Amino acid sequence: MKKINFIVILLLMNVLAVSAQEVIRLYKGKAPGSEKWNWDEKVITDPATGNHSVLNVSTPTLTVYKPAPANANGSAVIICPGGAFHVLDIDNEGYNVAKILAQKGFTAFVLKYRLLHLNPNNPFAGMADKMKDFKKFESIMDEDVPLAVNDGKAAMDYVKNNAAVYKIDPAKVGIIGFSAGGTVAAGIAYAKEPAVRAAFVAAIYPYLSPFAANQVPADAAPLFIAVAQDD
Template identity: 45%
Template sequence: MKIIVNIFLLMLFSLPAFSQETIKLYPGKAPGSESWDWTEKETSPFPNNRMLYNVSEPVLLHYPAPKEKATGTSIIVAPGGAFHILSIDNEGIRVAEWLNSLGISAFVLKYRVVKSQTDNPFAELMPLMQNKDKLDSINAPVVEMAKNDGIEAMKFVRSNAVKFGLDPGKIGFMGFSAGGTVTMSVMLSAEEKWKPDFIAPIYLYKKAVLGSNMPKKETPIFVVVATDDSLDFMPHSVELYLEWVSAGHPAELHAFEKGDHGFGFAPRGTTSDMWTKNFEFWLKKRGLIPQ
């Protein structure tokens, strides 16, 4: 009996410190994809880095901050993947767990992506990465859906902020690569009342961003990219930064010398590894988490 109790206790204390709830963004089929009947799938082409594809049902994965650390600040996190896959671990769940450690509640957004024709989404995507105009054409209908999923995510979090013990005026949105495109599309397309209070686009693809309505209230932005980005996305971040400054909004840009594309939450031994520390310090200076 003692052995059984000890095993139970070991299992109990081995459980992750972060709980997760899955929240549907629409009561039925998501508008625009009512005919989609395929099933979400998962692949792991890299160790400890799962990718999702054929995502047809947009949801939020809620990672609440531990009660003893909770600050009331929350961030919606949009993983990247060229609108064909979602880098759910490196640019989603691990980011959420790190935000939890800072006292920030996180909502990982699984937005709709292009249907893969095979079970090897990377093999399909790689040739398209060399022809961004063709990729943009294929992605266009889904970018619109993903933007709408992001706006629905903002509506849900702000409308339910008090229920979750969150500050409705401290809701951020951050995204990586295609997730950065979603982040900026939400910011520039949503009604004023549903716009995020602060944003952090990480190595975003700006060409596909939808909308042009700058926020009326002061909205700080934290922009991150690597100068050696192999997809040539560095100018996209610089251009966005300059636009934000010109509009009179607080803006900060970190263009690291090394890091390539897709560093996310995976250390690479380059200067880009510091982005999380920089972001944490920025959050503190903006009063979003304690000093």
């Protein structure tokens, strides 16, 4: 009986630890450039896998995952999940990545950046319908790129300005993004403002068309890109 009670207590502690993650709003009021967006954020669950996706983000946030103090290495990583600027694969490309990085000593920040609107009642069907004409779909995605990149810049600015709070070195703040999140990470790689420059950048199967005409800065941060041959 004591063993069962101990297991129950451990499970409860685990649940409380997950639910107690610090969440930071990146803007005091409405996010600049999308002041008229009035839709509600929604989380949906895949019944087959239990994985979660986030829709209709209009209020960008950071969710913080801290390492154990004895394991902290003083570095931080901002994580940008992907989803074609319409959804966020928040578990696979967000929270799960953050947990692994925290175990390795990094302070991790999962970014929910602004997303284009989807009908929450049937989101993936609506997205699939848009993707039938991929050129048109690209033009739709490109509408959100500047807003999402600005959210990435706001996240970088926040983390650096609050480095002392999280016991990190502001010169050791990097960013990693997946798919559309890789676009956000690339936007940080091209950023000219010193306040939002990253120490290192990783773009995993990124969408880079918006930056096709950009020149790589002479002092660009180290960049890692990974793509699949069949992607």
